[in-house]
Amino acid sequence: MKEELNILIQAQYPLIYLVTSEEERAEQSISTIAQTLKPTRRVYVWTVTHGIVEYGQPRNVTQHNTVSPEAAIEWIIRQREPGIFILKDLHPFIDAPATTRSLRDAIAQFKGMQKNIILMSPMQNVPIELEKEVVVIDFQLPDMAELNKVLTHHIDQNRGRRLSTEAREKLLRAALGLTKDEAEKVYRKAQVTIGRLTEDEVDIVLSEKKQLIRRNGILEYIEEDATIDAVGGLEELKKWLKQRSNAFTERAREYGLPQPKGMLILGVPGCGKSLIAKTTSRLWGLPLLRLDMGRVYDGSMVGRSEANLRNALKTAESISPAILFIDELDKSFAGSGGSGDSDGGTSSRIFGSFLTWMQEKKSPVFVMATANRVERLPGEFLRKGRFDEIFFVDLPTPEERQDIYKIHLTKRREDITRFDLEQLAKMSDGFSGAEIEQAIVAAMYEAFAQEREFTQLDIIAALKATLPLSRTMQEQVTALRDWARQRARPAASSVAEYQRMEF
Ligand SMILES: Nc1ncnc2c1ncn2[C@@H]1O[C@H](COP(=O)(O)OP(=O)(O)OP(=O)(O)O)[C@@H](O)[C@H]1O
Ligand SMILES: [Mg+2]
Incomplete structure (x- = not known):
């Protein structure tokens, strides 16, 4: 810069x-x-x-x-x-x-x-x-070299011990994304809390950074404990993600691979889009930053929204390699580019700046976006080359549903042999992953109230009492599927896709 x-x-x-x-x-x-x-x-x-x-x-x-x-x-x-x-x-x-x-x-x-x-x-x-x-x-945020000066100054002032190269690097990396003043503050706080500054204080620096980033309100550090195995089905999508586990390493650059830019996950509500996006952070070992587009908009002053977006993107870049997670992209950019802009063109401008940034970014920030209303998404997003891939997450197939039952039952009980997953899967045609989870929870409440263990029959009863979204919103779901068949890659395995067609 x-x-x-x-x-x-x-x-x-x-x-x-x-x-x-x-x-x-x-x-x-x-x-x-x-x-x-x-x-x-x-x-x-x-x-x-x-x-x-x-x-x-x-x-x-x-x-x-x-x-x-x-x-x-x-x-x-x-x-x-x-x-x-x-x-x-x-x-x-x-x-x-x-x-x-x-x-x-x-x-x-x-x-x-x-x-x-x-x-x-x-x-x-x-x-x-x-x-x-x-x-x-x-003006970019301080890089490692500049932070190094801050850290050295801090240690000299406090007559601290010399740090090993690795410890130093960890402390510096932990402060990436902060301004110089903030970095100083964070190092000082770690020092005051523990009375010294060593490799062990990296966690303090990191958690301080998370708080500072949260305070500016637009980006949020997300920590997800679940691994990708907590997501049932979606084999193609998982394979794609696993293949790219080391895509941001030096090795990948030396091999001649381009840096992945981003992916868009479209799909039916409650089928695991947000979940898989969050678990990718663990899979790739990269920090996950959620960009809250709703908070970017600020009508208080001309240019405020643009400044918010710039700052957020700048922070993400300085923390990179990182995943920038934009959940519900359709809601964020609804109305952009359309004729009926009601906000004096702010959303169009924001959308434009965001696209330009995506186009030109050189830093390893992987954009992971999800959406379920395609018709509300500005067409520019869907153009080839904008994202590396657009995946479509459909309602789960019977096999995927078995998988989802297994995951959610195992989460709650050690032994699940008393459940007939095949039957449950068969009985929940048209249910999303979220609805399956809800049925299990409802079954548990029912049994708990009667002070007994929950059973297969409780789940079946809960399923029968539920009208899945795919039926209440049948038109939207069908339209989305028709649209996606042509333009997006199915997230389920191709075998599963074949089964779905027959179903
Ligand atoms: N494929 C799946 N495997 C396991 N759990 C699932 C799956 N799909 C959904 N769930 C459960 O449902 C919850 C909600 O799913 P998630 O938030 O990922 O849906 P979504 O596709 O992002 O929906 P929306 O479009 O409404 O944002 C998850 O946290 C998870 O517990
Ligand atoms: Mg979601």
């Missing part, structure tokens, strides 16, 4: 929009870049409270009368010397006609001069008049 910024500055991009909440770190790296340039450049910083101050100078050494945005930009235009001019938090003022106009004047005047304006702000707000002139980039 520093590279990118460096290139843009050298290539004399007049107006760069740097999205970040880490002002100090960003300023430092701009100043470092400025010093490596030939000739070196001076760096000036504008804030609405102090006007223009040269970087590194005390705040009272301000340029007179540069507090208002227009005056500041006028001042910048008047400078003959090369320079980098950072305008901090201009976003609330940038829409004012005078501000936009003076920025455009500045850009016109900068031609051939080594001058750049950098708009630095935690959120993106680019007025339409400037869209063509500005280049927007994200």
